[in-house]
Amino acid sequence: MSTQHAKAAERFIRNKAQEEWHNETLRLVREKRDRQALLLPCWEQLRQLASQIKMHTITHLDKYIEQFANQAEANGAIVHWAKDAREHNDIIYAILGEHQVKKLVKSKSMLTEECHLNPYLISRGIEVVESDLGERILQLMDKPPSHIVMPAIHIKRQEVGKLFEEKLHTEKGNSDPGYLTHAARLHLRNEFLTAGAALTGANFGVAATGDVVVCTNEGNADMGTSFAKLHIVSMGIEKVTPHYQALSVFVRLLARSATGQPATTYTSHYRKPRKGCQMHIVLVDNGRSDILGDADHIQTLKCIRCAACMNTCPVYRRSGGYAYTYFIPGPIGINLGMLKSPGEYYDNVSACSLCYSCNNVCPAKIDLADQIYKWRQQLYSLGKADRTKKLLSGGLRYIFTRPALYGAALRLAPIINKTPRFLIYNNLNAWGKGRELPAFAKESFTRMQEKGKIT
């Protein structure tokens, strides 16, 4: 029996060259991340600290989010609270209406995707312009992102060339990335200069100072907010961080984990509105406070949305973002989807080989794979488990709940390829169907990690 994910993955892998490219490209991003991590002897310490700081912060969230709001208000920002997506959208629409804004320029925000803000505003007559290049490409194509950091990773340059030919009147047949990026720069510059409001997400909100911190490589958040008289920040309540000391840990981890850069080009601190302008911050719950009460899944709230877990995930790399039914793909998306609506998104829990690579790269040390395993167990009570899944989780459970055996199986894997083949690459894992059995690494991941080759 095939899940939605398996069916979509099958479509993705039918284009062999594209699948190879996707897999290879993201593997290289993962490698870049490893190189950066190895440059810092304190990398594992940073991950541990990030995890602890987040656990502290989210278990004192009432205190920190209120402190952040008070501080931001003292700085001159206007703070709004939104219980759910609908309130978030209503608030933003009301702010735009009050200022008679016709055009909103946006930098990347997964939260506004989560709230379906764009269609909401567009249907009410607001022109919405995404300004991150990847997001803009997808918006012009009327497609959703397939990755949370590299949204258009699944689109080929020729497709962008054709799209720009039609929409931005670029030269026919020119699909050079430099040329196309330059065309987008000119096109979006005009949008920045003419938009009535700029919306940004928030990578972090600093409780002690009220700063909203936004990290980009393109500079689009800064361009938007430099011209429009209105800056709207859409921020999930879990994005709050106590102070600069804590922030420094996350800033060091974020870009290195995401793209293997030592820092994003711009790490912008928005503390006060520009002179004569307004800054509105919309703090959004939308289910986050409920997750606090879920001991099995509370750790999802530690996520800093770096996408390292996607880049390392063998299933994601081989199946692409659209294979998942939730808008955030990969290991974190599987979990967030289940937390949002298990009945709707249970399909994705099969998109995991329980290789645990995500747990090992996550800068906040979220127990991603353990959580996915738990969801699989719960599928029975949800009435969503079929025989395949029963067998799958049964077999894996046996081995994953016995750390010694798990270690042994992996260490032995290079010698006895058949054992893990049965457990991992067989018909039980529908997304793996029709694939060559990948050669196991000469050394197991855990071994390499012990020897310090992987961190």
Add this chain to the structure above:
Amino acid sequence: MSTKNDILSNIRSHSGKTYAMPVIEPDAIRYTDTAARFMEVLKSVGGSAIELQEGEDINARIMSLYPEARSIASNLPEIRIATINPDEIATPHLLNGTALAVVRGEIGVAENGCVWIPQNVKEKAVCFIAEYLLILLDKNNIVSNMHEAYAKIGFNDYGFGVFISGPSKTADIEQALVIGAHGAKGVVVFLTA
């Protein structure tokens, strides 16, 4: 107001076990020659740094680096060749078309090539809209890592500040790195003694 209270009380009603804040003292990397490391890393992210000699004429150096630059935006008194003062324009839109912007950075960070630039002009647009960005930085103000940087950064009354690490970039088309997405296409840091 009531939504705020609803959210806060929902947070409280779902709170269980609490965790303590750890002591944040990682064995963060420290460089003996922070300027050398800064220059190296900045180069690796597409920027460059130039050490100015004592007594060197900044204006002459800028002109030799950017002979084509017709419009130069800066509010720094020592930049005599500036053609636009971003403190004196009516709207930031007038900065569109600026070839070069010259701003002062306050802290350099060796581990990632970042320079902290607290907004010190009326229009922060100047840091982003110019085709090329030149940052003046005192060589003695380069720290090793972000922990040290965050312990030192300050703001002016404008209430905005940004760490900039090299030129604006994107890899959104097939992961091909392109310099000059929306912000500066080139970033040079002048290190002064």
